Amino acid sequence: xxxxxxxxxxxxxxxxxxxxxxxxxxxxxDGEFIAxxxxxxxxxxxxxxxxxxxxxPTEGEIYYDDKGTHELSEKERSHFRLTYLGYIxxxxxxxxxxxxxxxxxxxxxxxxxxxxxxxSRAKKLLETVxxxxxxxxxPRQLSGGQQQRVAIARSLINxxxxxxxxxxxxxxxxxxxxxxxxxxAKLNKEMxxxxxxxxxxxxxxxxxxxxxWVKDGQLTHKHGKK
Amino acid sequence: xxxxxxxxWVGIFLTLRSLTRGNIGTTVMTxxxxxxxxxxxxxxxxxxxxxxxxxxxxxxxxxxxEILVEAPSGETYISQAxxxxxxxxxxxxxxxxxxxxxxSAELEYNNEQGSYRxxxxxxxxxxxxxxxxxxxxxxxxxxPDDTNAIVLGVQIAGGEGVMMEVYSLKGAQVGDTVTMxxxxxxxKKYEVVGIVNMNFVQADNQFFISQEEYxxxxxxxxxxxxxxxxxxxxxxxxxxxxDDMKNLDFSLxxxxxxxxxxxxxxFTSSFDIVxxxxxxxxxxxxxxxxxxxxxxxxxxxxxxxxILRAIGIAESSIAISYVLRALLYAxxxxxxxxxxxxxxxxxxxxxxxxxxxxxxxxVVIDNSIMYIRALALLLVSFLGAYIxxxxxxxxxxxxxxxxx
Numbered sequence: 001x002x003x004x005x006x007x008x009x010x011x012x013x014x015x016x017x018x019x020x021x022x023x024x025x026x027x028x029x030d031g032e033f034i035a036x037x038x039x040x041x042x043x044x045x046x047x048x049x050x051x052x053x054x055x056x057p058t059e060g061e062i063y064y065d066d067k068g069t070h071e072l073s074e075k076e077r078s079h080f081r082l083t084y085l086g087y088i089x090x091x092x093x094x095x096x097x098x099x100x101x102x103x104x105x106x107x108x109x110x111x112x113x114x115x116x117x118x119x120s121r122a123k124k125l126l127e128t129v130x131x132x133x134x135x136x137x138x139p140r141q142l143s144g145g146q147q148q149r150v151a152i153a154r155s156l157i158n159x160x161x162x163x164x165x166x167x168x169x170x171x172x173x174x175x176x177x178x179x180x181x182x183x184x185a186k187l188n189k190e191m192x193x194x195x196x197x198x199x200x201x202x203x204x205x206x207x208x209x210x211x212x213w214v215k216d217g218q219l220t221h222k223h224g225k226k
Numbered sequence: 227x228x229x230x231x232x233x234x235w236v237g238i239f240l241t242l243r244s245l246t247r248g249n250i251g252t253t254v255m256t257x258x259x260x261x262x263x264x265x266x267x268x269x270x271x272x273x274x275x276x277x278x279x280x281x282x283x284x285x286x287x288x289x290x291x292e293i294l295v296e297a298p299s300g301e302t303y304i305s306q307a308x309x310x311x312x313x314x315x316x317x318x319x320x321x322x323x324x325x326x327x328x329x330s331a332e333l334e335y336n337n338e339q340g341s342y343r344x345x346x347x348x349x350x351x352x353x354x355x356x357x358x359x360x361x362x363x364x365x366x367x368x369x370p371d372d373t374n375a376i377v378l379g380v381q382i383a384g385g386e387g388v389m390m391e392v393y394s395l396k397g398a399q400v401g402d403t404v405t406m407x408x409x410x411x412x413x414k415k416y417e418v419v420g421i422v423n424m425n426f427v428q429a430d431n432q433f434f435i436s437q438e439e440y441x442x443x444x445x446x447x448x449x450x451x452x453x454x455x456x457x458x459x460x461x462x463x464x465x466x467x468x469d470d471m472k473n474l475d476f477s478l479x480x481x482x483x484x485x486x487x488x489x490x491x492x493f494t495s496s497f498d499i500v501x502x503x504x505x506x507x508x509x510x511x512x513x514x515x516x517x518x519x520x521x522x523x524x525x526x527x528x529x530x531x532x533i534l535r536a537i538g539i540a541e542s543s544i545a546i547s548y549v550l551r552a553l554l555y556a557x558x559x560x561x562x563x564x565x566x567x568x569x570x571x572x573x574x575x576x577x578x579x580x581x582x583x584x585x586x587x588x589v590v591i592d593n594s595i596m597y598i599r600a601l602a603l604l605l606v607s608f609l610g611a612y613i614x615x616x617x618x619x620x621x622x623x624x625x626x627x628x629x630x
Binding site for chain 1: 534537541
């Protein structure tokens with residue numbers, strides 16, 4: 001379970017102070033598929049980055065089960081991201097010199113898994129996301145949708161507690177977007193993967209359990225489970 | 227320990243993939259640049275070393291031998307020359323001894339005249355110590371029984387292309403007759419039997435006659451010489467021999483070639499300073515160049531670095547991958563640079579040496595200096611990569627990925 005308590009984030013841009021998050025509190029249960037929605041500049045991506053520990057809030061706490069992430073050092077945060085969290089970026093974010101398989105297995109190598117183990121896991125995950133025949137392709141040899149599915153496979157390699165996705169379909173055409181969203185839905189349904197994704201596409205609501213709406217850095221309303 | 231190994235393994239993995247699958251053009255250019263930086267790092271030093279070594283060799287082979295024994299201060303001649311020579315030959319590691327009488331005289335040829343330094347030598351003994359005889363470019367060297375013969379240094383003989391033509395006899399050749407006027411007014415004609423060209427101004431600006439001839443003109447100086455030039459067995463340290471000679475029963479002024487080199491010594495020591503300054507600046511320039519290359523690389527990959535951090539790759543693995551890559555670039559560049567220097571630059575200079583007043587100068591570099599420069603380049607490559615990557619890793623992940 002993720003528990004967010006009074007989360008605030010303030011950016012200083014020159015002399016202007018931007019309050020991106022103004023005291024946000026909510027909880028996410030294990031196995032939920034959550035969408036964070038809101039207009040552009042509402043603070044939804046900022047919220048996801050705080051949850052994914054790639055940014056630090058100005059104030060407030062985030063608890064994974066009962067572990068407060070504000071107590072972690074930078075090194076521990078890195079290890080926490082590696083071990084417990086998966087993160088998917090809007091812009092695919094693969095390493096161009098690595099093949100699909102190598103991109104996927106990299107976090108597992110870092111975690112210290114055995115070669116045979118991470119290779120077989122990476123292969124299996126690529127098959128899960130429908131890229132079993134593209135394991136040795138480099139990112140530039142893959143379409144946008146395929147690259148995003150490689151990124152999904154990478155985010156899952158260390159069996160994370162939570163998968164975060166920041167507008168994962170924003171750079172994709174509608175067919176690829178559907179494939180990616182269906183992949184998320186499949187992971188959530190079949191593997192009970194907790195997924196938190198930022199999207200501005202209301203079409204995506206059909207895949208998710210619950211939506212957290214953000215406006216001007218505050219939560220407006222929450223949908224109940226469908 | 228296990229975690230450290232894992233960190234290194236991921237760093238090495240990223241390095242190898244980046245090297246083998248990155249932009250091949252950039253990799254080749256960077257390695258080529260490293261090779262050029264390395265060649266540049268040793269090239270000027272090798273020229274200066276070549277210059278210094280040539281000058282030193284010329285002093286030993288054309289002027290002084292390895293040790294020069296002179297009359298005690300205040301005296302012009304070493305008396306009991308035969309006995310002194312005998313004792314000098316008995317000193318451990320002395321191979322050859324050449325007695326010389328130095329004098330100055332005026333030479334005249336075709337209405338051209340000038341005052342020059344003359345040396346009365348024992349030709350066969352001199353040939354064992356210096357290489358003057360091997361550098362006779364016209365005619366022959368002196369023989370012990372030559373009486374009316376003179377060998378001119380090329381700078382005295384003059385002729386086309388001679389550096390000090392204006393002070394020379396302007397074209398005296400073998401077979402010509404020159405008139406010599408000694409300081410006591412004695413005048414005698416000599417036949418030019420040979421011209422020596424050491425390509426070394428100091429050696430080529432003197433003339434030679436036999437001691438047989440000199441002592442016949444100045445019998446009162448018999449058994450007296452101005453100096454002994456000494457050749458030692460190869461690899462002998464100079465100082466112990468100098469000490470042994472000073473301990474002989476004659477008060478002699480014993481000096482190594484380095485002490486007698488005078489002008490050459492002053493310019494070689496100046497060049498040592500120049501060499502040091504050039505080396506330091508070349509290393510600084512190399513460091514800055516590598517820093518710029520790696521900085522641009524890191525800036526271009528800033529987003530990728532941010533993503534690697536965001537997915538939990540250890541910062542030390544990322545740093546290792548960049549530093550290792552820079553070190554590999556430098557290492558391959560150094561190997562290519564050494565190959566280029568050894569098999570391209572050196573043979574080229576051996577074929578076409580620089581023709582300078584001290585002689586034909588080629589490139590000379592000591593292996594130890596080459597290795598020190600290689601280590602220096604590896605060190606600056608390390609720093610050139612380490613500093614930018616550390617700066618990039620200190621950036622906030624958000625700023626690295628999205629440039630916010």
